[in-house]
Amino acid sequence: MKREIHAEWTKLRTLPGTGWVLLAIPVLTVALGVAAGAATTCASARCNHDAVKLALTGVQLSQVVVAVLAVLAITGEHTTGLIRTTFTAMPRRFTVLGAKAAVLAGPTLVAAIAGVLGSVLAGRLILPGRGFTPAHGYPLLSLTDGLVLRAAAGSVLYLTLIAVLCLGVAAIVRDSAAAMGVVLGLFYLFPILIHLVSDPDWQRLLFRISPTNAGLAIQSSMNLDLLPIGPWPGLGVLAAWAAAALLAGGLLVRLRDV
Amino acid sequence: MTGLLRGEWTKFRTVRGWVLGMALAVLITVLLGVFTASGSHSSCSGPEGDVCPALPVGPEGLAVNDRFSFAHQPLAGDGSVTARVASLTGIITYPPPDHDKIVPGVVPWAKAGIMIKESVRPGSAYAAMMLTGGHGARMQHNYEHDVAGSREARWLRLTRSGDTITGAESADGTHWTTVSTVRLTGLQKNALMGLFVASPCDLTVTQGDLGGTIGKCRLTQATAVFDHVSLAGNPWTYDDLGGHTGAPALSQGTFRESGGTFTMSGSGDVGPYGIEGGQIVERTLSGAYTGLIVVIVVAVMFITAEYRRGLIRTTLLASPRRGRVLVAKSLVIGVVTFVVGLIAAVIAVPLCSRILRANGNQLLPVSTSTELRVVAGTAALLAVAAVLALAIGALIRRSAVAVITAIAVIVVPHVLTTASVLPAELSQWLLRVTPAAAFAIQQSIPEYSQVEGHYVPQMGYYPLAPWAGFAVLCAYALLALGLAVLLLRRRDA
Incomplete structure (x- = not known):
């Protein structure tokens, strides 16, 4: 496993685009968080905005960048034919995929931590000026607050799990364009369906099985009892999706010719 | 190529x-x-069972709101109606911030004025001159069309000639300005004209519990006092158009006459229907x-x-x-x-x-x-x-x-x-x-x-x-x- 991880790390590290993509993760996370904060005002104690969720809105955008990184990590090899060399050098294909997942998770985790910390800091600076004051029931965002810490740590885990999910999908689909389409369809299909279906039972069911909706329940800091799924079980749903995708990808990689 | x-x-x-x-x-x-x-899925519980009552459809084929208080007299052929809106007051139920009481107030699009309408059938053609709660005098017709008048006007007049209707306004009852002239295509010879009051619900938008916004519309009622009504003396017919029995008392309109002054209250709206619902x-x-x-x-x-x-x-x-x-x-x-x-x-x-x-x-x-x-x-x-x-x-x-x-x-x-x-x-x-x-x-x-x-x-x-x-x-x-x-x-x- 050590050999595989070393090889995969060298490949990821030496790709020219990796650095830029990794940089884009924190930049976009903070940028959308700032935009969302600046566009929202809390006029009274009853404004019912979830300040923590608002500050971490950027995760919804940076997950797309995480998807690019994850998908390219595997489809890039199929495009260039390098995958044949890889599997010749390291015939334990399942292990190779595992190593890829591990190698991908590391940098994603670091970039996600930077983005999430930046978002919390930006929220701390911007939100009080937009009416999110202690007088309206919003203490200053701080990682010592258990709810904020859960949302922040959860968002980092969320992005990391998204990377693993995308890697699994890419291993199944193999073509980069098609993999991107499948991954993004998966991200945004459920939110739209939940919005469009008017039956509340269907809405709750869709929310519970959706990788993005259930996964992002971890960001909630208020109205927790109204969530169709709890914060940690929600993240568990995403973890299940990621594990299933990686397992299916691994099996297919073993069974198929390259 | x-x-x-x-x-x-x-x-x-x-x-x-x-x-x-x-x-x-x-x-x-x-x-x-x-x-x-x-x-x-959608279902309603009502007198017709689980079927929702059909929305009225206006002359231009769109769903419309046609719910208001209407005191009317028959209008055979050409004619004219003039009235002064002496006052427009109202009540709003459960407004923000506390949503806990009924307070006096007029919503911006509460309407009181005069109307020529084809019939009392919901969705039938009409033209109306009105004073609104916050948008001055207006001439509206056939649900979708709205022309702004002045803010000072208190006197309103509608004149019918064939199927064209002219709306005019005045601040003092002597100097009249035409607001607009509209055509109600196919208006029958026998139509109705009279006084009307409507008061759409009061919209409050709140942040949804799980993101997004939620709009809630709360019942309002407007009361208008009319005097100098040109049709006074003839018998009136009063209709609470589009109302149904068993509705909250505040949503039901009333009409009272005493010594040439008419007091009418009403709820609802006469206008286009939005996406909501x-x-x-x-x-x-x-x-x-x-x-x-x-x-x-x-x-x-x-x-x-x-x-x-x-x-x-x-x-x-x-x-x-x-x-x-x-x-x-x-x-x-x-x-x-x-x-x-x-x-x-x-x-x-x-x-x-x-x-x-x-x-x-x-x-x-x-x-x-x-x-x-x-x-x-x-x-x-x-x-x-x-x-x-x-x-x-x-x-x-x-x-x-x-x-x-x-x-x-x-x-x-x-x-x-x-x-x-x-x-x-x-x-x-x-x-x-x-x-x-x-x-x-x-x-x-x-x-x-x-x-x-x-x-x-x-x-x-x-x-x-x-x-x-x-x-x-x-x-x-x-x-x-x-x-x-x-x-x-x-x-x-």
Whole structure:
């Protein structure tokens, strides 16, 4: 496993685009968080905005960048034919995929931590000026607050799990364009369906099985009892999706010719 | 150029994955429409059982509100009615911030004035001069049309001549100004004229518990005192139009006469019906955005596959005028996608409409031209988005990054704004400046300035007009295509 991880790390590290993509993760996370904060005002104690969720809105955008990184990590090899060399050098294909997942998770985790910390800091600076004051029931965002810490740590885990999910999908689909389409369809299909279906039972069911909706329940800091799924079980749903995708990808990689 | 087009068409139709992809786009669009239609139920408990009462339909074919207090006299042929609105007061139930009491107040679009109406049938033609709670004197007719008068007027007059009706206003009862002259096509000789009062519900928008905003409309009632009424002396008939027994007392109107002064109270509204509470035709095309993801993938691959396989060198060798190659590719992908989108829309709209109706939903009626615009516009939206995706593919040349860029600019803003994870202000800004603005072409029920509504993208109201939104996407596509042509000429392939 050590050999595989070393090889995969060298490949990821030496790709020219990796650095830029990794940089884009924190930049976009903070940028959308700032935009969302600046566009929202809390006029009274009853404004019912979830300040923590608002500050971490950027995760919804940076997950797309995480998807690019994850998908390219595997489809890039199929495009260039390098995958044949890889599997010749390291015939334990399942292990190779595992190593890829591990190698991908590391940098994603670091970039996600930077983005999430930046978002919390930006929220701390911007939100009080937009009416999110202690007088309206919003203490200053701080990682010592258990709810904020859960949302922040959860968002980092969320992005990391998204990377693993995308890697699994890419291993199944193999073509980069098609993999991107499948991954993004998966991200945004459920939110739209939940919005469009008017039956509340269907809405709750869709929310519970959706990788993005259930996964992002971890960001909630208020109205927790109204969530169709709890914060940690929600993240568990995403973890299940990621594990299933990686397992299916691994099996297919073993069974198929390259 | 013909040869080029044929060449590109051959490339497209001989790649099985792309043709299957386009078929998949149709399938996904239709299936998602069917799924959402099947998951949308609506039922009402009322005197007719579980069936919701039908919305009145106005003379121009749109669903309308026609609920107000009306004291009327017959009008045979030409005639005129004059009245002074001495006062307009009202009550608002459970307004913000505490939503806990009933307070005096007049909502901005509370209306009191005079009206000539074809009959008491809901949805029948009318023209009215009125004073409003906060928007001065207005002349409105046939639910959709609204002309502003002055803010000082207290006296109102309507004059009928055949099927034209002239509305006039005055501050003192001697100097009259015409506000507008309208035609009520096909107005019968025997119509009604009289006094009316309406008071639409008071809209409060709150932040939803799980994101998004929720609009709640609370009951209001307006009371107007009329004097100097030109019809005084004749017998009046009073109707609480559109009211039903068992409704809250405050929603029922009253009419009282004493010594030439008339006091009338009323609730409800006479005007166009918004999206709220009804199903709209574009809901049946809600799957289009997922179809769009597939279309984007195919359109991007249509160009990036050439780079990957080195075919681009052969293509450019065969036709050295590189700009034309890209134009031919755009034409092929644009036309193919338009046809695909049209097929999907033509299947999805009638099929899902039928399912929605079978589930007890009331589909808001729209004019044929609007329905055509929604159907053809969806196909055009897919086609132009495909061209934009192709141009992005030509610019970036790497399929994954190109697909993600195209989806991030076209689909993601739409999802984030309509599925209501973003604050409403940011949503509206995004739907003005990103290519996702083009989804406005699907909006079938317009925003009315004379109705206080919950006009946010989440409800289906886009910040730009349908064609303006579509133009934003076209501008992006043209810009990207121009840039792609420029770069294709400059760069080595």
